[in-house]
Amino acid sequence: MKKHLLLISTLAITLISAQNNEALKREFERQNKENNERFDSYVARRYGSDRSPETQKLIQEMRANLAGFSGDVPNFYQTDDQNQIFNNNVDAITTAGGITGLATAFKGEGIKYTVFDGGRIYAPHIAFSNAPNRITNMEADTNEYSSHSTGVASILGAMDSPLQTKDQNGNVTGSGNAKGIALNSTMDSYRFAQTTLPSGLTTDIFGKILIAQPKISNHSYGVNPGWTYGTTSSGYPYNAWYWNGNYISGNNYDLMGTYYTTDKQYDAIVYNNPTYTIVKSAGNYYAYGPGYNGTTSNAYYFTSTGVSPYPAGAAPAANCSQGYDCIGYGSLAKNIIVVGATNVISSNNNRYTASTDVVKASYSNAGPRDDGGIKPDISAPGTNIWMASTAENTTGSTTWQINSGTSMAAPQVAGIIGLWMQIYKSLFNNAELNAAASKTLMVHSALEAGNIGPDPWYGWGFINAKKGAELLVGKSNNTVIFNNETLNNGTVNTKTIKASGSEPLKVTLSWIDPEFTVSNQWSELYNNRNSRLINDLDVRIINTTTNTTYFPWKLDANSPMTPATKGDNIVDNVEQVVIDNPTPGTVYRIEVSHKATLKNNAVPAVTAPQDYSILITGFNEVLGTQETGFGALNGIAIAPSITKDITHILKAPKKSTFSIYDLSGKKLQSGTINNDKEPVDLSSYTKGIYIIEIKTNKEVISKKVIKE
Template sequence: MKKHLLLISTLAVALVSAQNNDALKREFERQNKENNAKFDSYVTKVYGNDKSVETQKKIEELRANLAGFSGDVPNFYKADDQNQILNNNVDALTTAGGVNGLSTAFKGENIKYTIFDGGRIYAPHVAFSNATGRITNLEAATNAYSAHSTGVASIIGAKSSPLTATSNGVPISGNAMGIAVNSTMDSYMFATTTLPNAITTSTVFDKILIAQPKISNHSYGTNPGWDYKTTADGYPANGWYWGGNYISGTNYDLQGTYYTSDQSYDAIVYNNPSYTIVKSAGNSYGFGPGYSGSTTTSYYYNGSGYTAYPTGTAPVANCSQGYDCIGYGSLAKNIIVVGATDIITTNNYRYTDALDVVKSSYSSAGPRDDGGIKPDIAAPGTDIWMASTAENTTGSETWQINSGTSMSAPQVTGIIGLWMQIYKSLFNNAELNAAAAKTLMVHSAAEAGNVGPDPWYGWGYIDAKKGAELLVGKSNNTIIFNNETLTSGVTNAKSIKASGGTPLKVTISWVDPEYKITSNSWATLYNYRNSRLINDLDVRIIDTTTNTVYFPWKLNANSPMTLATKGDNTVDNVEQVVLDNPVAGRTYRIEVTNKGTLVNNAATPVLTPQNYSIIVTGYNEVLGTKEATNTASGIIVAPTLTKDIVNVIKAPRKSTFTVYDLSGKKLQNGVINNEQETINLSSYTNGVYIIEVKTDKDVISKKVIKE
């Protein structure tokens, strides 16, 4: 029966996702046409009638890597360039018995990563020679191999590869071994290309829908602030170019701005909630005229070409105040964005406390302009050993040491893939979905920087071992780690007894509908502080003895470098409440509620329950939960798989019931007058429904499937 239930539920989700993805494909096609038209206008203004082969080649390269526009200014995708494994505690997962409760080693068996990067991965590289077929290139063979793509793949899954090199005349050694050494990887380019056997081009968003991954790495991004350009890049002179607009003496930019590509990533994950996207934060911290002894020459786009800034009018350096230099496309709500840190070299390369973690100087900082926490997490990104190749269609076997958030992102990708493998092992091949993956990552993160989240490290420093321990805790019921559903206006509540001596900690996250960008005006986009959330869930811990309410972390959008505070978070689709010193044995109630109305991402949104993931630690007894089948009040809704009849059992007389479909539409309601009240669903089509029961003390809801 359970397998049958899973099959029906999975099929229903798959059909809805396919329909929604078709609509997304049409939207991406519209965006692509619009961007190409704007790019054609830009080319005419910048390059004029230059029809030389060299110029035309450069124009097509730029078109392929077009990421969008800041007003009339185009932005282009660019790559965000064995001690880290010890820093992250990955070796605990890849060693049998390294995590209590896991008797085997987990090295990525039967886990496929999809890599979207600057070119093809050099599959014959010895780094991937421990098994056949580890790398599958899905782009045309006419595209060059990429050193960057090959390096990213090796960070995720290269076999043990001890190496030596010389730095400033001093011999150094390392190991380029990746995280998931027995995994497989599919390789796509982030550029717009024509895939084999296709007749039209595909953007990176099109390719995601084609690939249908479970987890993917995206070590690239945009820099809509200051960036250094050269004549080789197609610019009129070597110097610093402003990626924003200069209008009537005022400089605008899209750093920190939730924009169309963020909307696209969020829509993809909302339609495909089992899919986890990991993306680099960028490497533009501090960029600007004079950066690191560079030229102070600066240019901006005036609508018809590039011109030098008048003296004293150029913008300040990116992240000049310590924050706000992550480009759009890395600010989506439903993806995981990764900042970079230096390698921890103390204590045998192990993390011991927050002071061990040092932000890499180049790593771009958040938050999103509404105060949403970005990056989400930090990982080592400086001086990482990795595989490399000649960048042509022949390829070669080389190695390099590189730095960038491009190097930190695949470590997080690799770790989450191992968590997915462990989850499958512990829970009958079930999938760790996007919301659960983020909840697990945030709840298990080690503190870095300030207490609580911040614009440099997000929620902290990734800890592979702690995440695995939480999965074991779920399997033996010593923690709460559930996927749950919130019905609009209904409170999901759990009562627990705190263990004491350890913090009581609750983390939730959810895949939120995309925020639809409706204006391209600078007044609307620049430093826009209004929340980009659609469904605003809230989590609280209530002390049932004193009635004290404990709130989640949040950042101040106008002063994000100040310490995070605790209050009503209206901008993040991750919320975490931490009670540092709960009273041992005291009862606390955990409540999940929502503001406004929960809706879906349809063109005309309709009332829809919101799925979310929750983790609770720091308790030793669960007293009751309103969302469970058999609640603390003893009410039972059964069976949950039926052809026609569902029974509400042991509900108090005069209670009421309501039946909703998944859009939130009320289908029927009634009063409960019997110990076992019968609800007839025979007139409804097959699918998923929600039955809500209200008593004078409780409101509970339960999903049922009519087959």
């Protein structure tokens, strides 16, 4: 009977998700129709009666890559272009025995990445020839192959590919390896442009995501809403700099740092599909502007009829002129992972040894979001990366390239998270590492870079594949806490632990937040410091001896280059509290609470609990887990704690309930407590560690039992 109930529950969740996605699909179609109508008006203003074949082709390409509008100015998606393997410690995962507690190598077996990029991946490339059918192109064959998408795919999973560069005389000028992260993974390939799929359906990136239903995807493209260099060959009137924001009544406005419509769409997709992780590049437009790198200083802005030169002294400063605020909308969503680029670490045998080893790539965009939300989320090597390439036509070819960009950094992060997903499945009975948990794991395991704590250049730090895998092993042997939990309205979830004192006591919390509804008014968009959170969760650590409260990291939205401080964070759906030197044996209480009323993303929104992911390290004993603090469950015990068949729940209140979980979080049985010594039968389970959760209508406590 229980099995039937589980199936019905799973089916209900699936149906709800499908219904929500259908509603999203209708909303995306409405937005796409509106954008196309606005684009038609723009084309009429800009090109008038010119309908030459060249202009028609240009307009068609522009429409396909349309991302949105800054006022009346259209913005377009554009791509954001084997030492990095050692930089981020991936080789520890892909080598058998590289991670203590993992006997085998993990190379992406059973993991499928979905790549949304500028064109089709060249599937016959030798980089993907280590196994059949590694690449599946989901677009029609009339779409050209892309060197960019082929390169991104090779970073995700090219086979071992040592390469050399030579000069015109045949002398070797450099050597490297285009070896990717997940060598045995598979990939589905889509264009980010609006296209007609083989099914006959014409749809944009958001429609394709809902069709693909990925578990993890890479998006190495973005929008530049600041300065861009335009040429006559790409449809601009002059070879000059163009401002992609607006110039209104002598004032310049832009959407850099602005949470906008496309961010809302990404957030809505992940909220409705919480097992889906999106990884996106931060963009490569840092310091762009008139005179950049010896270019012309001619500067233009868009008008309702074309372009106009800026009056002397009126042009805005270069992108990120103060060191921050040049990430374009679409890479500022709360529920995705945005990646900044660094130079490859070439010292110390290409290994990280200190934060000073990590150097921001000169081109990599900087955050934060305008409300102070931390973006990018993480950084990874992106400069001079060896990778596969192809001729950009419908025939394709096997060639190679060395390229730089956040486009090269993002697939490293996506690749690593995919390997973590594979390890998670292996350790926890094929369970899925969801979007909140993958971000929690990434943030908690990151290596320090830049300022202590998070910052606008590196986010939470430098990706560390090995440490993430070690934390997963720690979850499996119960030496770390890494759980998916739920916070109910008006409650406080509490864990009481005893600090080991041998390492920092560190808590990382993240959750998938409902999408924020944005305005189209410049007064509501430009440099708006109001929080984009819907549900504001809080995590605190309290020293139970001194009652000292420790707060999470946060950035100052008005001065984000100032090192992060600790206090009440009201803008991020990731919070981290760290006590660098906890006193050994001291008891600390970890509290997860919330402000206001927790809601879902229904229209209108209704009261709903909020799921979250939490990871805790730096303790050697868990003293209790509760929903609202100490109370009736405080004296509960489990005896015996090691058994071959029967154990007992002692001193639990009558009519309270219990549930049994394995370490993957799967519920195995449940019941009601009717006796002071309630028997629990574990005889049918395999040997291992199980969690017994006892719950009243106000409190929850968890106890561990070992089945021999």
